[in-house]
Amino acid sequence: MKAMLLRKPAPVETNPLEYADVETPSPGSEEVLIKISKCGVCRTDLHIVEGELPPVKLPLIPGHQVIGRVVEVGRNVEGVRHGELVGVPWLYYACGECRYCRRGLENLCDHALFTGYSVNGGYAEYMVAHYRFIHKIPGELGELEAAPLMCAGAVGYRSLRLTGLLETGGVLGLFGYGAAAHLMLQTARKLGLRVYVFTSSPWKIEHALKNGAEWAGATSEEPPSKLDAAIVYAPVSQVFVEALRKLDKGGRVVLGEIYMTPVERLEYRLLWEEREVKTVANVTRRDVVEFLQIAVKHGIKPEVKTFRLEQANEALKELKHGRSLGQIVLEIS
Ligand SMILES: [Zn+2]
Ligand SMILES: [Zn+2]
Known part of the structure; x- marks a missing residue:
């Protein structure tokens, strides 16, 4: 089969992914073989390809927002049929037995495996996946639009859930307005939250206001009121500190990125009065299942920009430097 292979992490400008012929994997007894149709491109892929996340497997096929059809089923697989449309998220496997x-x-499983990081992922024509960690894709969702929901959507939803605002309501600040924040603006509005968006680009401010933000402005600006919670989608510690500065007493900042520049200085008074900081690590099956239901019920749809499989280096460059707000998806078949 064809796949985009990472042999050694390097800046995407040097085209580190190689369009290669590799052996099609065969499923183990609890695995299925998936013929991949779409694979979303996530910022985490960029951190893996460029080496900000230390490599755990090389060579590697990246990609963890996979949509495809089951074409082969291992002998102990239950409840998954041949031909079924499924999605594979970042959480490839968890042991089910450790204390987490x-x-x-x-x-947080001690023995977790991650798609497109510790095992091969979806920048390929086929992949294998464990049958208990794949997700049936509801017929209401298009394959193309479902791909970004597997991570930008599901992990975004986990950050939203961890703000605690889904129980209490209130004002949510979104810091950084890219693909994930754009999806979470839609989701938070549909779930009844008030949303302020912080971004430096004038056109993004306009876009956020058109899409339901009650207020939008630069990170340095003062919003109309303090925030009950914030989600930071920028891997930049200064943005995190700005978010803390705008937080009301008892509020919480959730850091949605897997990587962040070092925090150079943090004054205690920004944390005092029971403000909290929480990071989001990975995703559970519950997050994916709940978010897919919410997406169907409320018609949440990402804007999508497509590339072909062999253009994965270009897709990552677009993610790194591009101006598009859309989710980037590789069209594989
Ligand atoms: Zn475990
Ligand atoms: Zn991701």
Whole structure:
């Protein structure tokens, strides 16, 4: 099969992914073989390809927002049929037995495997996946639009859930307005939250206001009121500190990125009065299932920009430097 292979992390400008012929994997007894039709391109892929996340497997096929059809089923697989449309998220496998899994924190499992990082992912024509960690894609969702929901949507939803605002309501600040924030603006509005968006580009401010933000402005500006919670989607510590500065007493900042520049200085008074900071790590099956239901119920749809499989280097460059707000998706078949 054809795949985009990473042999050694390097800046995307040097085209580190190689369009290669590799052996089609065969499913183990609890695995399915998936013929991939779409694979979303996520900022985490960029961090993996460029080496900000230390490599755990090389060579590697990246990609963890995979949509495709089941074409082969291992002998112990239950409840998955040949031909079914499924999605594979970042969480490829969790043990189900460690103390994190037993507490419902399978995203923190000691033995977790991650798609397109510790195992091969979806920048390819086929992949294998464990049958208990794939997700049936509802017929209401198009394949193209479903791909970004597997990570930008599901992990975005986990950050939204961890703000605590889904129980209490209130004012949410979104810092950084890219693909994930754009999806979470739609989701938060549909779930009844008031949303302020912080971004430096004038055209993004306009876009956010058109899409339901109650207020939008630069990160340095003062919003109309303090924030009950904030989600930071920029891997930049100064933005995180700005978010803390705008937080009301008892509020929480959720950091949605897997990587952030070092925090050079943090004054205690920004944290005092019971302000909290929480990071989001990975995703659970519950996050994916709940978010797919919400997306169907409320018609949440990403804007999508497509590239072919062999253009994955270009897709990553577009993600790194591009001006588009859309989710980037590789069209594979
Ligand atoms: Zn575990
Ligand atoms: Zn991702």
